[in-house]
Amino acid sequence: MSEPLVLGIESSCDETGIGIVRGTELLASEVASSVDLHVRFGGVVPEVASRAHLEAIVPALERAVTTAGIELNEVDAIAVTAGPGLMGALVVGLAAAKALAASLHKPLYGLNHLVGHVGVDVLEHGPLPKPCLALLVSGGHTSLLLVRDITSDVVEIGATIDDAAGEAYDKVARVLGLPYPGGPVIDALAANGNPAAIRFPRGLTSPRDLEQHRFDFSFSGLKTSVARWVETQKRDGKDVPIEDVAASFQEAVADVLTAKTIDAAQAYGVHDVLLGGGVAANSRLRALLAERCASANLDLRSPSRDLCTDNGAMIAVLGAACVSAGREPSELTIGADSGLPVSEVQLRVRA
Ligand code: KG4
Ligand code: ZN
Numbered sequence: 542m543s544e545p546l547v548l549g550i551e552s553s554c555d556e557t558g559i560g561i562v563r564g565t566e567l568l569a570s571e572v573a574s575s576v577d578l579h580v581r582f583g584g585v586v587p588e589v590a591s592r593a594h595l596e597a598i599v600p601a602l603e604r605a606v607t608t609a610g611i612e613l614n615e616v617d618a619i620a621v622t623a624g625p626g627l628m629g630a631l632v633v634g635l636a637a638a639k640a641l642a643a644s645l646h647k648p649l650y651g652l653n654h655l656v657g658h659v660g661v662d663v664l665e666h667g668p669l670p671k672p673c674l675a676l677l678v679s680g681g682h683t684s685l686l687l688v689r690d691i692t693s694d695v696v697e698i699g700a701t702i703d704d705a706a707g708e709a710y711d712k713v714a715r716v717l718g719l720p721y722p723g724g725p726v727i728d729a730l731a732a733n734g735n736p737a738a739i740r741f742p743r744g745l746t747s748p749r750d751l752e753q754h755r756f757d758f759s760f761s762g763l764k765t766s767v768a769r770w771v772e773t774q775k776r777d778g779k780d781v782p783i784e785d786v787a788a789s790f791q792e793a794v795a796d797v798l799t800a801k802t803i804d805a806a807q808a809y810g811v812h813d814v815l816l817g818g819g820v821a822a823n824s825r826l827r828a829l830l831a832e833r834c835a836s837a838n839l840d841l842r843s844p845s846r847d848l849c850t851d852n853g854a855m856i857a858v859l860g861a862a863c864v865s866a867g868r869e870p871s872e873l874t875i876g877a878d879s880g881l882p883v884s885e886v887q888l889r890v891r892a
Pocket of ligand 2: 658
């Protein structure tokens with residue numbers, strides 16, 4: 542069979558994404574974001590996100606099909622995010638995917654959003670080396686993954702024990718009076734700040750913590766520390782040097798993420814490191830990881846910024862990998878699973 546033509550649908554949070562790929566070639570990626578509707582609430586409001594998906598999904602689908610220059614009935618499979626994510630949001634994409642699969646008589650693949658973030662890199666850099674070590678950093682998850690096969694063998698070797706890195710960015714942004722989502726704003730401010738201005742704590746890096754949590758992360762102490770520092774400045778009537786705070790916070794996040802990634806790659810004897818998830822768009826994280834991988838003689842692959850944040854192409858390309866690997870499709874009766882573990886690449890039957 543030639544490379545499979547796959548349509549992917551993503552609706553786990555506040556982006557409605559439709560992607561179309563042929564094998565590992567990207568034909569279209571349409572993303573409609575509802576982020577503007579959530580800004581005044583300081584975070585994603587699930588009901589608002591679900592309604593926005595409902596309104597955006599058909600127009601996005603039409604745009605993607607036009608851009609790709611295909612007919613819908615040419616596709617070999619429909620891939621969709623089955624979890625994890627916001628239940629009401631996931632259900633919209635899943636319902637659309639099921640309707641397409643049933644009416645077009647095409648197989649359905651209900652896939653893991655997090656694995657999609659990791660696998661998306663093949664669109665730009667070709668097949669993944671086996672194995673590779675992935676640092677997955679999104680709004681809801683921060684994990685180190687040993688990826689032996691992107692369609693069937695993903696093992697979590699470490700994860701955050703409290704906040705995800707993206708969540709820490711969003712919360713620190715709130716403390717600094719910055720809009721949601723905090724990541725891109727802090728990233729931009731940090732560019733003009735001094736990363737060594739304030740020494741914020743590096744979670745789970747003390748010798749004692751490393752015994753129990755060598756590959757795990759913790760960002761809630763860091764977030765509290767930033768909040769306290771800002772509070773103290775204000776109480777003492779001093780200015781808050783927002784760019785220095787942003788840069789120093791960002792340095793603490795990037796330092797821990799990259800140090801543990803290198804340690805894990807070396808401990809598992811893996812030569813290829815992969816970066817994925819919304820926070821992978823962060824400029825300091827990308828730069829520091831590149832620097833440390835080079836020093837440790839490890840190869841680093843990271844998707845371009847557009848493909849780091851939520852999109853349908855990452856789901857489409859993971860679907861294409863599943864089709865090529867001969868994986869059985871999912872049953873049409875599958876439900877969305879808001880807590881789908883990262884080790885479950887595909888939801889095949891109703892839980
Ligand atoms: O993966 P993603 O798009 O959605 C989830 O699956 O959660 O990640 C969203 C997260 C948000 O917390 C956002 O603040 C963060 O990614 N983010 C960034 C940057 N761009 C997005 N964090 C740091 N630096 C960035 N440039
Ligand atoms: Zn995501």
